[in-house]
Amino acid sequence: KSSLIPSPPNRRQELVVDTPPRPIRHGDVIQLVHGMTSRLLNSHDVAAPMSPHAQEVSGYIDFNVSMAAQNLWRVDINNREAESEAWKTILSEVRLVHVNTSAVLKLSGVPLPDWGFRQLEVVAEKLPKGHSSSLSWTVEEHRYGTSQGRKEREAELHSPTHIDVDRKISFWSKFMELQWKMLTVKQEESEHKYSSAPLEWITMNTNIAYWLHASTNAQIHLIGNPVSWGAANLSLLAYQLLATVYMLRRRRGLKDLTDGAWQQFVSLGVVCVGGWMMNFLPFLLMDKTLFLYHYLPALCYLYLLSPALLEHMYTHLFSSGTPRRALCVCTSAVLVSIFTSYWNFCPLTYGSPELSANQLQALKWRDSWDILYRRR
Numbered sequence: 585k586s587s588l589i590p591s592p593p594n595r596r597q598e599l600v601v602d603t604p605p606r607p608i609r610h611g612d613v614i615q616l617v618h619g620m621t622s623r624l625l626n627s628h629d630v631a632a633p634m635s636p637h638a639q640e641v642s643g644y645i646d647f648n649v650s651m652a653a654q655n656l657w658r659v660d661i662n663n664r665e666a667e668s669e670a671w672k673t674i675l676s677e678v679r680l681v682h683v684n685t686s687a688v689l690k691l692s693g694v695p696l697p698d699w700g701f702r703q704l705e706v707v708a709e710k711l712p713k714g715h716s717s718s719l720s721w722t723v724e725e726h727r728y729g730t731s732q733g734r735k736e737r738e739a740e741l742h743s744p745t746h747i748d749v750d751r752k753i754s755f756w757s758k759f760m761e762l763q764w765k766m767l768t769v770k771q772e773e774s775e776h777k778y779s780s781a782p783l784e785w786i787t788m789n790t791n792i793a794y795w796l797h798a799s800t801n802a803q804i805h806l807i808g809n810p811v812s813w814g815a816a817n818l819s820l821l822a823y824q825l826l827a828t829v830y831m832l833r834r835r836r837g838l839k840d841l842t843d844g845a846w847q848q849f850v851s852l853g854v855v856c857v858g859g860w861m862m863n864f865l866p867f868l869l870m871d872k873t874l875f876l877y878h879y880l881p882a883l884c885y886l887y888l889l890s891p892a893l894l895e896h897m898y899t900h901l902f903s904s905g906t907p908r909r910a911l912c913v914c915t916s917a918v919l920v921s922i923f924t925s926y927w928n929f930c931p932l933t934y935g936s937p938e939l940s941a942n943q944l945q946a947l948k949w950r951d952s953w954d955i956l957y958r959r960r
Contacts, residue, residue: 607670610661613683618643624655627682627708634694636796637956638707639687656683662720677720682708688719782867785879788813789952792876795935796956801944803956804935806876810949811925815918816886819893827853845900856889
């Protein structure tokens with residue numbers, strides 16, 4: 585387990601604490617120094633080995649390369665209002681923001697290969713859409729070194745810290761603490777790169793990347809068909825508008841539909857619109873991490889609504905031949921557009937064939953879509 589020691593900038597070799605110790609506060613710019621090797625934690629806008637959407641983080645070693653070091657980090661104490669402006673052991677929840685790129689230090693959770701000794705990968709990632717505690721770090725202990733020499737410093741770092749072994753916790757205290765943790769863990773804030781808000785699902789403002797080939801741009805995403813997605817939303821609006829017109833006219837004694845057709849139209853709304861609402865609206869009240877796939881059950885009801893609404897319009901609204909032919913032409917054009925969109929997005933949904941960076945960029949119909957580009 586490596587030790588990272590906060591140190592003011594430009595003091596790489598001075599790992600001995602000031603007298604008296606100077607606390608690190610919110611907003612301070614620091615360097616993170618490996619206590620045994622004195623290497624600084626560095627990050628560049630270069631893809632991480634296992635998480636190419638994030639930046640690589642490593643101990644910077646100057647091999648006389650042209651790339652300058654970028655090893656300054658800004659301390660952001662999230663809970664400073666409740667605790668303190670100073671960085672405290674255990675209590676402070678700290679985010680470390682890379683000064684050059686504004687990326688935040690984060691544990692990706694992906695194990696490195698054998699060359700990384702299967703340790704979990706640490707990356708730097710751009711700030712997410714919402715605040716998240718999973719980007720926060722806590723310090724288990726504050727160790728104040730007193731030795732100038734490297735060997736003596738290593739011995740200090742390897743020495744055990746003082747632990748109060750006489751502290752006793754009863755069985756019931758442990759039991760109650762565990763039960764409370766299990767009851768409240770789902771309420772804790774969490775974050776994922778591809779998490780999204782429910783309102784973003786309607787406009788298909790988000791996607792989820794599932795797989796990226798180890799050496800090419802081949803990738804698999806959960807991403808909707810923009811044309812069918814838009815047609816489903818349009819059918820929802822059309823039904824609501826049509827239902828409003830029908831009800832206003834019926835209140836004035838004008839019955840555009842027979843009682844049987846009206847009951848069928850109402851049942852269509854109860855099943856399809858009601859099913860959409862039951863599967864979508866609860867997510868607006870949930871304070872948890874949500875993803876695009878949570879919207880798929882609700883979307884199925886809109887896909888059922890679209891053809892039923894078309895059949896209703898064809899049967900009850902368009903009685904003459906010309907409007908019916910126009911409706912058939914429009915429907916055929918939409919179906920062709922849906923198939924064309926499906927064919928264009930096949931490389932992203934099935935991972936084949938591999939596309940170039942320019943071709944992937946052409947498929948990025950929304951700026952908010954996160955499509956991966958492998959650096960060559």
